[in-house]
Amino acid sequence: MGVEVSVEGLTKSFGSQNIWRDVTLTLPEGEVSALLGPSGTGKSVFLKALIGLLHPEQGSVIVDGTDITKCSSKELYEIRKLFGVLFQDGALFGSMSLFDNTAFPLREHTKKSESDIRSIVMEKLDLVGLGDAGDKLPGEISGGMRKRAGLARALVLDPQIILCDEPDSGLDPVRTAYISQLLIDINAEIDATILIVTHNINIARTIPDNIGMLFRKELVMFGPREVLLTSDEPAVKQFLSGDRFGPIGMSEEKDDATAAQEQELADAGIGGGGTKDDFSEIIPQVQPNPGMPERKASARHRQRVEDMMHELPESAQKAIRQSQEAEDEVRRNNAEAQERSGQSGGSQKVDTEKQFAGSNDNTEQFPAYRGGN
Template identity: 55%
Template sequence: MSDEHDNDYDDVTTEHDATETPARNGDGAVPRNPDDERLAVVREAPPTGGAEGDDDEYQWHTGLNRPTGVPDAVEFVDVHKAFGRNKILRGLNMGLPEGKISMILGPSGTGKSVCIKHMVGLLYPDEGDVLVHGESVPNMTDDELFDMRKRFGVLFQDGALFGSMNLVDNVAFPLRQHTDKSEDEILEIVHKRLEEVGLQGAHDKMPNELSGGMRKRAGFARALVLDPNIVLFDEPDSGLDPVRTALLCELIQEIHDENGGAYTVITHDIMSARRVAEYISVLWKGRIVEAGPAEELFNSENAFVRQFLSGESQGPLGME
């Protein structure tokens, strides 16, 4: 696949089974608790660069990834990524826990969508590693990468539907491309997924006949047809009004309750995070400020996290 539009640095264009990854000392990693192999990796931010700390751009980054009691489905290990002179990820350490709905939050331009591209192998880190269920994505062969991508479902901002295909054919596309299932089996799966997202009466509609919310739901159905272990949502609430955003959040929660897996949502919408997030990673300037269970993040003592999650004007984050 091409990364031809990777020169856009904003989120619109712009993070595993950790039990097999040895802990590293001396570079900010905290060793795993030997009494509980299920604990997610806990990391501290890399050393700060300011002489006194007051002027250091990372002074608010504690880098804490609080344990969740489960392994990570995806892990970023000291990941650096730059496009020319524009450094997007600068030593990112982030884990996304198995079986939970995670949200990656942060200001625009901090690299949230670049993280999705690293997970599925559309981008490779300049330094560091990205692990999916304990396997290094940059070190995969083309065949291994192709198989690994089948574990993912991805819902893009606009649904990314094919304009020349009706709804059924759009949702069936991954099954026809990647499986040997009969047409009857494919249609049975497609109809089930369309019913799950409330589109059972729109089978023959073309994408241009669907509302924005319907296109999102159609994209969600297509993301689910291969029964992925990991589902990624790149700003799924973009372009939706508050009511439809709330309904989409309910749908994500319901489908996750039924199917399980590691769901990761990139969003700016704090209300969405309050509704469905079980684990939150706050990303700023290419590194994790803090990460952990949602209830802990919403009660964080960190000034930046508190400001961002409450939407206050006063705090470390300004208009720059």
């Protein structure tokens, strides 16, 4: 099962530039969480702090009972084996084939035989639809394929914690949906704790159990996804809708003159270009494919939300109840479909390699709750 990651009072700066301060949140064991925020707010920096690649000025990061900000290098080395990381650009070794890139953690951290390594690597490459591309170099494939190869490498040690830095970048919308479904299926199979950094609002609405948002060097909020999606926090509403009118500007700090000018435009009935979707209408969370185990995290998450329900805003409570009812209906439908499939002798478990079929050519073009401050 995945392990809990507890962050308390974390502050990070580069020289005189403060990136974020006093960030406090807990990634519950085995649950899927997402971290949102405008570009340049330090989301990738936060991931690097979680695995000890960057050392914060203040605060603690406790992973499986060990504070990695204070532990020895030897202890940190062992803790890092719990993590699988999908970096934003894939971070593949350019001189190695996809097979060797994926095999690298196994050769570095285990004493497995080459035959065992081949079996594991091919399983992971098949999982992301790259079973026929193992001999290719990163420079010979599209950006989207490099991203999927990076995911295969992140999964090769069957990690207890998976960090994904913008898993959808370089992928078209269809393959983004497949990667999202794959993360949910992986969570169902190995019960890993997953944190996804993303700008993709559809992922944020349908994949995670919990959502947080960084803005103006602080964590605006973190908690059950329904809390953020129904929030009245101006920065949250603007980010979800993709509107240029609001506290988020081209630079993170919007000046008063720009804000006043935009308000005049809004008062004149001129729109800011954002979507008019009603995000307070909660879309049911994506469920594992038929034939996959049920997510153990779902029951734990529901119990945790029930325990904190009385602390949440009324709008969030209503959205959570509606979301739970919709998810229960989806589970019932999946169970009935699987039962019918079993009676007919068929199997509905999805072959991910077939899902990605046709994507291995080089012509791929589109490659606990904190209130607002």
